[in-house]
Amino acid sequence: MSNKITIENLSIIFGKNKSKAIKMIKDGISKDEILSKTECNVAVRNVNLTIQQGEIYVVMGLSGSGKSTLLRSINRLIDPTVGKVFVDDLEITKMNDKELLNIRRKELSMVFQHFGLLPHRSVMSNVAFGLELQGQGKVQRNKHAIETIDMVGLKGYEDQKVGELSGGMQQRVGLARGLANNPEVLLMDEAFSALDPLIRAQMQDELLLLQEKMKKTIVFITHDLEEAIKLGDRIAIMKDGEVVQIGTPEEIVTNPANDYVESFVEKVDRSRISTASSIMFSKPKMARLSKDGPSLVLKTMRESGLKVLPVVRTNRTFLGFIHIEDVVKLKNEGLNTIESAIKESVMCVAPDTLIQDMLPLLSKTNHDIPVVDESNFLLGVVSPTSLIAETTGKNKVEINSIIQKAIDL
């Protein structure tokens, strides 16, 4: 993958005495102190990041953390105070008016929280607006507009005035307007924040579906972690103008860099983000088909206290499970291979299976759930206890005491 957008040492300061504020940033002085000493508001502070071609890059943070300002530096609706912004190899921060106009028209589209549509115009002419600004003729631009209107599910609404549509519909128009000029980058500033929860979730799903087909580079601003996790390939978290952590949703949730990030993460339903690979035990006890006979397997089981073991080939290809009763039987019969006792029909999961999707399996199985890759390589196992521990947020000791209490009742 190649870098689509690169931001280098970007700082954006609002106020008069910028040079003094820049110096204070270099000296590591805090936003509040800079504000009180120079009356300058440091909206973005020394940000470095790269956004890859085709990814959904989410920027998240509390209100006032500088997300919108950062986003607007990409199409230079706001000029950076220091630093550089590149789209591909083009340095946005160096462009003259004409180049800037051109890249805004052709490559960078934007979708806004409050839509920013033209209320006196129809859906069609709003969607075609970007093309109209480029100077395209009416017939041609309406043809493009119709296609995009279909794409966002607004077929039949072409001639309605946008002021007459619901919020969700208006944002579809906003999205269609952004897509109509077939840009490479889509900048979305809290695009779904003004919608009610149901419509919002629906729009998120549709954006993901569209993205599968389009493979645009999307920079998505939100202050909602659930949304960030659902949409983001990667997430950057901002605080007081700084980027405090960048990572995949899973990295952010399992490994918050500081208390600020942690405070976001706490509120999240972990089963919707964590995957099998993050809670699996990657060095389980195993029975190797060609090497371990019944006696050895029985020994391993006794030593580890397990009644069931996964069976693998020497190259760790998963074959199935073997139960202690069957091993005892084999031993009594004097056989020296365990092959005949392998239970093959077991439920496996992939490493990126969400924990919420593994929970139903607990109703069918009471032993470990194997995690395998496409070639059936056994990556590890997830025990029912750790599955419950992860979803409830309780540790094993607490779970055991709950079980104990239940038995005592």
Next chain:
Amino acid sequence: MILGEYIEDGINWLTKNFSGVFDGISSVVGTLVSGIEAFWLWTPFYIVIALFTALAFWKAGKSTALFTLLGLVYIYFAGFWDETMQTLALVLASAIMALAMGIPLGIWSAKNKTVHKIIRPILDFMQTMPAFVYLIPAVLFFGLGTVPGAFATIIFAMPPVVRLTTLGILQVPEDIVEATTAFGATPKQLLFKVQIPLAMPTILAGINQTIMMALSMVVIASMIGAKGLGVIVLQGISQLKIGLGFESGLAVVLLAIILDRITQSLGKKKG
């Protein structure tokens, strides 16, 4: 009256050294007024009445159309037709000039903070001045007659349209302006495709006010020799002809209501 002498000297100097400018203004305004006046006087009265009634019906609906019809018929039979057409011509000519200067000025003031800062106090000052004060410089520069009347009217009627044009453009929501810029609009595209269309209702309110102020000024401008209904009103007052004063006054009121209704309805859809 030493101050008066200084001012007189100043004005004399201006008229002497800038006579070309004043002659230019004079001939432009004069031609415009007499052209429009000639048109209204040349058109037969019944066609004028039909035209206005139709316009009122098309834009403002039945009741305004009926009012327009009755009002104009009264004016005709009361014997004020020519004077009314002269007044109308002067109003239209002055309003056209006031709008032609006022709307661009309003746009400029919306786009440029410095211009805004300079223009606003001037407009405030202009609106606190009584109408007939405007007659003084008009007479000083242009003497007596229709042209100074039109000049005073243009200046007097301009503030509302400047003010409301600026207001309308500044009222366009910031997020719409931002979105338009983000999609690569030039400042000109932003102005003509977004700001002016969205400011239109407010600008039209300004146009309506300017026309109404022009009418009130045109009547007063009879004091310095402008033709029209004002002359008769003045006659009625100065010669204590109460009946004449009342009848001509009524004609002014009717004309005012007709113009107001029709210009107000311009921005709205028929309904």
